[in-house]
Amino acid sequence: MDITTFTSNKKFWIWGISLLAVLAALATLPQWLGSYYVILLKDILMLVLITVSWVIFSGPTGYMSLASAAFFGVGVYTSALLLPMTGAVLPLLLVIVIAGLVSFILGLLAGALTLRLKGIYFAVFTFGLVLLIQRFLLWFEMNITHTRGRFVLLVEDNTIFYVMLAIFVATLLTAYFIRRSKFGLALQSIGLNEEAAAHSGVNVTRVKVITFAISAVFMGAAGAIYATKLTYIDPYIAFNPLFSFLPVLMAIFGGLGSFYGPIIGAALFSYLQEFLKTEFPFQYMIIFGLLLMAVIVFMPRGLVGLVQRLLASLKEGPEEKSTPGWAIIFCLFGILGGLVGWFIFRERRGARVLLKAGGVVTLIGGAAYLLMFLLTLLGGLGGGYF
Amino acid sequence: MLKVSKVNTFYDKAQALWDVSLNIDEAEIVALIGANGAGKTTLLNTISGLLRPASGSIEFMGQRIDGLPPHNIVDMGLSHIPEGRRLFTDMSVHENLEMGAYPSRAWKGRQETLERVYQSFPMLKERAGQLARTLSGGEQQMLAMGRGLMPKPKLCMFDEPSFGLAPMLVLEVFQVIQSLREQGITILLIEQNVRRTLEIADRAYVLENGRIVLEGSCKQLLQEDLVKKAYLGL
Numbered sequence: 001m002d003i004t005t006f007t008s009n010k011k012f013w014i015w016g017i018s019l020l021a022v023l024a025a026l027a028t029l030p031q032w033l034g035s036y037y038v039i040l041l042k043d044i045l046m047l048v049l050i051t052v053s054w055v056i057f058s059g060p061t062g063y064m065s066l067a068s069a070a071f072f073g074v075g076v077y078t079s080a081l082l083l084p085m086t087g088a089v090l091p092l093l094l095v096i097v098i099a100g101l102v103s104f105i106l107g108l109l110a111g112a113l114t115l116r117l118k119g120i121y122f123a124v125f126t127f128g129l130v131l132l133i134q135r136f137l138l139w140f141e142m143n144i145t146h147t148r149g150r151f152v153l154l155v156e157d158n159t160i161f162y163v164m165l166a167i168f169v170a171t172l173l174t175a176y177f178i179r180r181s182k183f184g185l186a187l188q189s190i191g192l193n194e195e196a197a198a199h200s201g202v203n204v205t206r207v208k209v210i211t212f213a214i215s216a217v218f219m220g221a222a223g224a225i226y227a228t229k230l231t232y233i234d235p236y237i238a239f240n241p242l243f244s245f246l247p248v249l250m251a252i253f254g255g256l257g258s259f260y261g262p263i264i265g266a267a268l269f270s271y272l273q274e275f276l277k278t279e280f281p282f283q284y285m286i287i288f289g290l291l292l293m294a295v296i297v298f299m300p301r302g303l304v305g306l307v308q309r310l311l312a313s314l315k316e317g318p319e320e321k322s323t324p325g326w327a328i329i330f331c332l333f334g335i336l337g338g339l340v341g342w343f344i345f346r347e348r349r350g351a352r353v354l355l356k357a358g359g360v361v362t363l364i365g366g367a368a369y370l371l372m373f374l375l376t377l378l379g380g381l382g383g384g385y386f
Numbered sequence: 387m388l389k390v391s392k393v394n395t396f397y398d399k400a401q402a403l404w405d406v407s408l409n410i411d412e413a414e415i416v417a418l419i420g421a422n423g424a425g426k427t428t429l430l431n432t433i434s435g436l437l438r439p440a441s442g443s444i445e446f447m448g449q450r451i452d453g454l455p456p457h458n459i460v461d462m463g464l465s466h467i468p469e470g471r472r473l474f475t476d477m478s479v480h481e482n483l484e485m486g487a488y489p490s491r492a493w494k495g496r497q498e499t500l501e502r503v504y505q506s507f508p509m510l511k512e513r514a515g516q517l518a519r520t521l522s523g524g525e526q527q528m529l530a531m532g533r534g535l536m537p538k539p540k541l542c543m544f545d546e547p548s549f550g551l552a553p554m555l556v557l558e559v560f561q562v563i564q565s566l567r568e569q570g571i572t573i574l575l576i577e578q579n580v581r582r583t584l585e586i587a588d589r590a591y592v593l594e595n596g597r598i599v600l601e602g603s604c605k606q607l608l609q610e611d612l613v614k615k616a617y618l619g620l
Binding site: 192 | 434436455456457460461465466468472473474475476477481484485486488489492493533537
C-alpha cells in the first residue's frame, strides 16, 4: 500500500466505480421491491456494516474485540430512551447521531481500560463488558424503575432502510480512508509488532483507543435505527451476545486480509443465515454450524482467500503450500449435497419428514464434526488468525 | 548530547540497573559492552522510554526525557534500533521504511529521507516491494537500520546489530555505522563483537550485573586486564 500514489491506482477506480453503482442500485431498490426484501436488505446492510466496523479495529491490530454487542445495545437503548412509543423526544436523525456519540464515549472508556490487555484477555474482558451492561440494566429495571423493557416508536420500513444505507456508506468510507491513511499504517504496525510500532514513534495507546471508539460509533448508530423496527426491547434483546460473535465469524468467513473480504463475506453470510432460517427453521443452527466449521477448517483465509487460490491454481497450476485440492472438492461437495438436500426437503415438507431429517442431519453433523476434528489434528489445516 | 545520571531500573521487584551514569557527546561513537544479562538492553529500553527508571534522570539535548512515552522521545530525534530487528514482517520493505518516518517531523520529507536511505543501502531499493519476512538475515538487519534512520535521528542506539550475521555482513554493518557518524549522527552501540567495536568507537562503558564497572577511551580499555580477560579472551 503506497499511500502517496493510491489515487492513480487502476484497481482503486474499478472498485470505486463498481461500488458506487451497487450503492446507487441499493438506493433505488425500495421503489420496486416488496417490503420483505427491503427489510431483508436492511438486516444484511446492518450485519455488513457491523462487521466492517469491527474490522476497522480488530482487522489490522489483531485484537479480537467481543464488545460489539455492548456498543450495539447502547445504541438500541439510546433510541428507546429518546424515541419512546409515546412520541419522539428528539428527531430521528439526531437520535442516531447521539447513539453514535454515546457508543464513541463508551468505546473511549472501555478502550482506555482494556487495551493494555492482550490476546485472549482482551477478548474476555470486552465480552465481559456486554454482560456487565446487560446485567446492570436488568438490575436497574427490576429494582429502580420496576419495569421490564421499553416500547420504541415504530418507524416506516423505507425510512429505516435509507438510514441504515447512510450509516453503511459512512462506515465503508471511514473504513476505507482509515485503511489508506497514515493512521491505518500505524494500526497495521501495531498488529504486526506493537513494540516496534512504539519505537517508530506511534503513540500506540492513543491510536488503539481512538480506533476502537471510532469502530463503536457505527455499531451504536446501527443499534439505534434497528430498535425502531422492534417496537419492544429489553436488555436481553438489546445486548444479545450474538452481535459480538457474528461480526467475528462473518469477517473470517469473508477473509480478514482484504478490504472487500469482510463486506462480501458478511453479505453472503447474512443472506445464507436468513435463507436457512426460512427454509429449515428447525435445523438451521445445525447446518449453519457445520458450514462455519467447514469454512474455518478449509478456508483459513476466507472466501476471498479461496477465490484467490482458485484463480492462482487456474493460472499456474496447483500451488505448493495451499490446502490440498481434495479439501476444496470436499467443500464443494458439501455445498452441493446441501443444495440437493434442500430441494428434497422442499418437495415433501411436513412435520414428520422434518423430524426424521433432523435426526439424520444431526447424525451426519456429528460424523462430519468428528472427521473435521481429526483432520485438523492431523494436518493442522486451520489458519492461525488470533 | 545524552546524559544519563544515576538511573535505577526495576522489573517489578528485581533491580536491573544500579546507579548507571553515562555521557555521550555530539558526533561520538560510544560503545556499551557487557555479558548477556548485564543490563545493556534494559539501559537502552530505559533511555528510549519503553521502561521507566525508578530514580535518576535522563537528559537528551538538554531536555529531561525520563518518564516521556517512547513516541515523544523518537520525535525528539533519538532512534532505537532494537535487538532482533523487530521488523513489521508482513509489510513490504517500502512500508517498513515509511513506518520509520512516522513522527510528524519526519513524515513530510520522507521521500527525500527514503532516497538517502536507499543510497546507503542500495539492496533495500531493489527489494522495495518485497515482504520484510522474505529477506535474509543480513538484509533484515539493513532494513532495521534503514528504518531507524527514517525519523532523521540525531542519536541512534543500535542493539547488537551484528547478531547472527555472517562475518562479511558484520563488516558491512560496522562500515555503515562509521559512515553514519560521518553524516553527523551520534551513536550508542551495544555489541558482543568487542574487538571490532572497540576499534570503531571513541569511548566505551563496561556494564556488569547492572552496574558500570569501567569506562574510558577505547585505547585505554583495550589495555585493561578485565576487558582483555573477559571480553577479548586474552
